[in-house]
Amino acid sequence: MQSVNFRLMFVQMLVMIFLCINMLLIVTFFKKECFHTSARYILFAVMLLSDSFVLIISDVLLIVNWVEFSIHVWLCTIISVVTLLYVMATPVTLTAMTLERYVAICLPLRHAELCSTRRSVRCILIIHGISSVPGMMILIVFLATAPFSLYKQKALCSVEMFLLQTWQRHFRSAVSQFYFLIMCIVIIFSYAQIMKVAKAASTENKRSTQRGLRTVTLHAFQLLLCLIQLWNPFFEAAALHIDFTLFMDIRYSNYILFNVAPRCLSPLIYGLRDDKFFLALKNDICLSSCKRRKV
Numbered sequence: 001m002q003s004v005n006f007r008l009m010f011v012q013m014l015v016m017i018f019l020c021i022n023m024l025l026i027v028t029f030f031k032k033e034c035f036h037t038s039a040r041y042i043l044f045a046v047m048l049l050s051d052s053f054v055l056i057i058s059d060v061l062l063i064v065n066w067v068e069f070s071i072h073v074w075l076c077t078i079i080s081v082v083t084l085l086y087v088m089a090t091p092v093t094l095t096a097m098t099l100e101r102y103v104a105i106c107l108p109l110r111h112a113e114l115c116s117t118r119r120s121v122r123c124i125l126i127i128h129g130i131s132s133v134p135g136m137m138i139l140i141v142f143l144a145t146a147p148f149s150l151y152k153q154k155a156l157c158s159v160e161m162f163l164l165q166t167w168q169r170h171f172r173s174a175v176s177q178f179y180f181l182i183m184c185i186v187i188i189f190s191y192a193q194i195m196k197v198a199k200a201a202s203t204e205n206k207r208s209t210q211r212g213l214r215t216v217t218l219h220a221f222q223l224l225l226c227l228i229q230l231w232n233p234f235f236e237a238a239a240l241h242i243d244f245t246l247f248m249d250i251r252y253s254n255y256i257l258f259n260v261a262p263r264c265l266s267p268l269i270y271g272l273r274d275d276k277f278f279l280a281l282k283n284d285i286c287l288s289s290c291k292r293r294k295v
Helices: 002-031 033-037 039-066 073-106 108-114 117-145 148-152 166-200 203-242 244-263 265-272 275-294
Strands: none
Touching: 002 039, 002 244, 002 265, 002 275, 033 039, 033 275, 039 073, 039 117, 039 244, 039 265, 073 108, 073 117, 073 148, 073 166, 073 203, 117 166, 166 203, 203 244, 265 275
16 A cells, blocks of 8 residues: 555656646746747647646546546546547647758748748647547547447546457557557658758758757657557556556556656757757746745
């Protein structure tokens, strides 16, 4: 019991730390108007909001399931579909941010046109449209196969409760892996094109292209963590057949490494590594501390 309490408290501590960092970055974005006209920072803010939402919802569900509090299936259905939307929104936004870096470095003359504020708003709508497809497909299959009486019942809320048949698990995995295959192709293509520009760039442009390469590499690593998350149910199902304690240990580790960790890399990649954003963040912190000292 003490081990379970320690694990729960450890997760709460991590979630609170990363949410505070994310909220600080989101406040900095909204306070500085110069960020509102850049596709790079707009997409970054969208990803921060998506990651923060997923961290909050997944943490609430973790606590609810830990205390074994059951809720109506119809309510769980709404929560799960919205959560799946924003879980998928992170890798899709990462892909859009990679394409923005590709345009900025490989097509600099068209960057202002292709990455304008109006196009950024359209891109956000497209991101949410693309991200909603896997969740909607799972929902449609569930509605077609589940009896109506099931919606009135109460149960512990999890995505697994919608996967009534084995083929539904395989279908969900196939859809998600198809998405990530397309995303991987986009990132590899962007990396290869930026690499070509980096080799041909002059000394002055070498730094920006090398920085772009590092950013795309970090995006690829973050996407890899999201991809591994798709395989976790197979590992957990295998562990459940062996030992329940082993199953709980693996599920806890997977949650920390592949759910929380990928959503904590965003601030490090774009928030703290970006000179312009870091300077704005530093100024906000300094101003806040100065005001407190005066008070």
